[in-house]
Amino acid sequence: xxxxxxxxxxxxEIDKKQLVMLRDGRILIGYLRSVDQFANLVLHKxxxxxxxxxxxxxxxxxxxxxxxxxxxxxxxxxxxxxxxxDLEKVSIExxxxxxxxxxEEKQEKEKTKFKAMKERGLMPTVExxxxxx
Amino acid sequence: QGAGMDNYQNNEDNIxxxxxxxxxxxxxxxxxxxxxNQLVGLHEAIPLLHIQNLKTTKSLHSPLQLxxxxxxxxxxxxxxxxxxxxxxxxxxxxxxxxxxWICYTSIKPIFxxxxxxxxxxxxxxxRGPSPTYGISIPSNNNHDPVDRSLPPRSVSPLFGSPSPxxxxxxxxxxxxxxxMMHHLEQICGPPYHLNVSSQNSGMPIGVPQPRxxxxxxxxxxxxxxxxxxxxxxxxxxxxxxxxHPSPIGSPRAFMVPPPRLMSNxxxxxxxxxxxxxxxxxxxxxxxxxFMHPMPAPQFGPGHLHPEHSKYVxxxxxxxxxxxxxxRSRGGNFFCLEHQYEERIGxxxxxxxxxxxxxxxDWVIRIQMMALQSDRPEIDxxxxxxxxxxxxxxxxxxxxxxxxARLITPTKPNLENRKYVPxxxxxxxxxxxxxxxxxxxxxxxxxxxxxxxxxxxAADTRQALSKRLVVYKTxxxxxxxxxxMEELQAxxxxxxxxxxxxxxxxxxxxxxxxxxxxxxxxxxxxxxDLHDDPIFQVMKIRKGKKLIGRTLHFLPQxxxxxxxxxxxxxxxxxxxxxxxx
Numbered sequence: 001x002x003x004x005x006x007x008x009x010x011x012x013e014i015d016k017k018q019l020v021m022l023r024d025g026r027i028l029i030g031y032l033r034s035v036d037q038f039a040n041l042v043l044h045k046x047x048x049x050x051x052x053x054x055x056x057x058x059x060x061x062x063x064x065x066x067x068x069x070x071x072x073x074x075x076x077x078x079x080x081x082x083x084x085x086d087l088e089k090v091s092i093e094x095x096x097x098x099x100x101x102x103x104e105e106k107q108e109k110e111k112t113k114f115k116a117m118k119e120r121g122l123m124p125t126v127e128x129x130x131x132x133x
Numbered sequence: 134q135g136a137g138m139d140n141y142q143n144n145e146d147n148i149x150x151x152x153x154x155x156x157x158x159x160x161x162x163x164x165x166x167x168x169x170n171q172l173v174g175l176h177e178a179i180p181l182l183h184i185q186n187l188k189t190t191k192s193l194h195s196p197l198q199l200x201x202x203x204x205x206x207x208x209x210x211x212x213x214x215x216x217x218x219x220x221x222x223x224x225x226x227x228x229x230x231x232x233x234w235i236c237y238t239s240i241k242p243i244f245x246x247x248x249x250x251x252x253x254x255x256x257x258x259x260r261g262p263s264p265t266y267g268i269s270i271p272s273n274n275n276h277d278p279v280d281r282s283l284p285p286r287s288v289s290p291l292f293g294s295p296s297p298x299x300x301x302x303x304x305x306x307x308x309x310x311x312x313m314m315h316h317l318e319q320i321c322g323p324p325y326h327l328n329v330s331s332q333n334s335g336m337p338i339g340v341p342q343p344r345x346x347x348x349x350x351x352x353x354x355x356x357x358x359x360x361x362x363x364x365x366x367x368x369x370x371x372x373x374x375x376x377h378p379s380p381i382g383s384p385r386a387f388m389v390p391p392p393r394l395m396s397n398x399x400x401x402x403x404x405x406x407x408x409x410x411x412x413x414x415x416x417x418x419x420x421x422x423f424m425h426p427m428p429a430p431q432f433g434p435g436h437l438h439p440e441h442s443k444y445v446x447x448x449x450x451x452x453x454x455x456x457x458x459x460r461s462r463g464g465n466f467f468c469l470e471h472q473y474e475e476r477i478g479x480x481x482x483x484x485x486x487x488x489x490x491x492x493x494d495w496v497i498r499i500q501m502m503a504l505q506s507d508r509p510e511i512d513x514x515x516x517x518x519x520x521x522x523x524x525x526x527x528x529x530x531x532x533x534x535x536x537a538r539l540i541t542p543t544k545p546n547l548e549n550r551k552y553v554p555x556x557x558x559x560x561x562x563x564x565x566x567x568x569x570x571x572x573x574x575x576x577x578x579x580x581x582x583x584x585x586x587x588x589x590a591a592d593t594r595q596a597l598s599k600r601l602v603v604y605k606t607x608x609x610x611x612x613x614x615x616x617m618e619e620l621q622a623x624x625x626x627x628x629x630x631x632x633x634x635x636x637x638x639x640x641x642x643x644x645x646x647x648x649x650x651x652x653x654x655x656x657x658x659x660x661d662l663h664d665d666p667i668f669q670v671m672k673i674r675k676g677k678k679l680i681g682r683t684l685h686f687l688p689q690x691x692x693x694x695x696x697x698x699x700x701x702x703x704x705x706x707x708x709x710x711x712x713x
Contacts, residue, residue, distance in 0.1 A: 037496055
């Protein structure tokens with residue numbers, strides 16, 4: 001609140017570890033280095049965190065430049081409390097494997113659902129994860 | 134397909150013509166690599182930058198060489214240039230800061246010839262490369278006959294990404310700045326230069342040195358606004374500068390060494406960043422002062438009321454020990470200076486401050502500008518009303534020491550009161566008066582039995598069903614009476630024609646008999662007081678009217694019965710009539 005009392009700005013979040021959620025559902029964790037008036041972000045030492053069930057895996061991504069309109073939310077990560085006892089960290093391969101399995105299962109379910117709907121004469125709609133389309 | 138191929142060929146031929154548009158003037162005609170190197174080299178070891186002159190004829194002076202004459206001349210030049218820019222503002226579609234083009238002229242000898250060429254190619258106004266890089270469309274002021282196959286509107290930006298320290302997209306629109314400067318000129322007179330001796334090594338290219346420029350103040354600066362602005366820029370209040378006389382309220386007030394928060398220790402001695410922003414802020418202040426003689430709660434969104442900002446600052450100082458995460462400001466490892474700790478999330482973070490203070494201030498400035506509004510009552514409704522209300526109540530900053538006391542309605546404590554009988558003056562003995570605690574029957578109130586027909590009997594089902602029967606009778610009778618009256622009317626109308634009359638008369642007779650049945654009046658029936666259907670009907674308002682109408686049609690005997698009934702129940706009927 002030093003700069004603009006009464007207003008909120010990302011300037012205060014600079015150089016802090018942030019968790020950024022994107023519109024496509026990705027979660028990125030990194031040090032926020034720079035912002036601009038569109039809330040475009042520059043993340044440093046970025047890690048993409050993939051969650052499957054109670055497992056998660058971190059994929060190192062380096063430096064990210066994120067266009068502001070794709071950000072859903074972001075918040076500071078408390079480094080002292082970052083470790084979670086209820087989540088299990090696994091290797092990248094394992095988590096990606098788990099994720100693809102999950103995707104497959106979901107797709108199977110969707111397929112059967114669609115088939116059932118079509119049989120009953122209903123037109124199935126595709127679920128949109130991004131509000132852009 | 135042939136046409137398509139031809140088109141392609143044509144495009145190939147003309148492609149070189151478009152080079153200038155694609156890559157900009159500099160790319161085609163000059164050695165851009167050389168220019169680029171020069172520019173890069175320039176950026177790393179930037180020399181003194183001073184605003185001295187507005188015309189390019191003078192060579193670069195050191196500020197110490199400025200004398201009054203030259204000051205005066207530069208003042209006039211500034212005024213003239215401002216005027217020119219304003220007058221020509223319709224031509225120029227570039228979003229060029231006037232402050233930037235001032236700088237361009239002065240550093241002309243240093244800059245690569247690319248820029249110089251651009252500067253030279255324009256008439257009197259110096260248009261440098263557009264800071265908005267592709268967003269705006271420069272008008273074609275080039276009087277050189279350049280062979281352009283495309284209309285002037287499609288000029289492309291300079292090749293390459295803009296240096297981050299230039300003023301890119303988002304620079305306040307020129308007309309806003311021009312307005313401000315114009316107003317400024319009107320209020321305060323043309324600016325004059327101050328001697329500046331310190332070196333500027335952090336300034337980006339293109340940002341002028343407003344430190345040199347001081348507007349003479351005719352009105353005292355609103356100290357609260359100044360405080361507010363300075364808070365926002367994170368600056369301390371002005372410290373006295375021994376070398377330079379600083380009139381209170383001058384822009385120098387903003388240009389003091391930055392507070393602890395600003396930059397890392399290496400740069401502590403350097404002049405503050407964000408000078409341009411403070412210039413703009415100062416201009417804004419002057420204009421707002423000029424345009425809003427009532428400063429009271431007319432702060433736009435993003436500005437705090439001065440009292441409120443004072444309170445916020447107080448609170449910050451009080452709770453400065455802990456930040457939002459509950460960690461003390463002392464930090465985990467480095468408990469030294471605040472500025473060192475505050476900037477660094479992880480102690481010893483080598484990547485910290487990639488975004489320097491200038492850039493932060495620039496972003497903040499843009500964000501603040503977005504909050505500017507002509508109608509704060511609408512755009513900032515809640516805050517304005519809140520401040521207004523608190524002003525009215527007389528307390529602007531909530532005092533922590535004395536929290537507001539809740540005033541609940543108080544009731545006198547009656548339980549412990551000792552009863553003392555009321556004594557009247559000038560009276561003998563104790564006169565008693567009656568009160569709630571000491572009631573006395575003063576008036577004899579008699580409760581007369583109000584015999585309502587719907588009294589107790591109504592509750593019973595039997596009574597209800599009886600009433601329903603009577604209602605039904607009345608309705609049936611009504612149907613008949615309506616018909617009878619109709620027939621009567623027809624008979625009256627009809628000429629004394631025997632057949633018609635007879636038929637109608639017969640009709641009437643039948644109806645009358647029907648009516649009698651309905652009303653339970655039989656031939657040879659004696660009047661019975663206790664079981665009087667007529668009375669039952671009469672008790673009901675509608676029934677009363679019905680009887681009145683029927684009486685006309687009834688044959689003698691039955692009419693008599695009805696009259697008998699009426700007379701015997703006269704009292705009650707009268708009472709009911711009165712009630713109705």
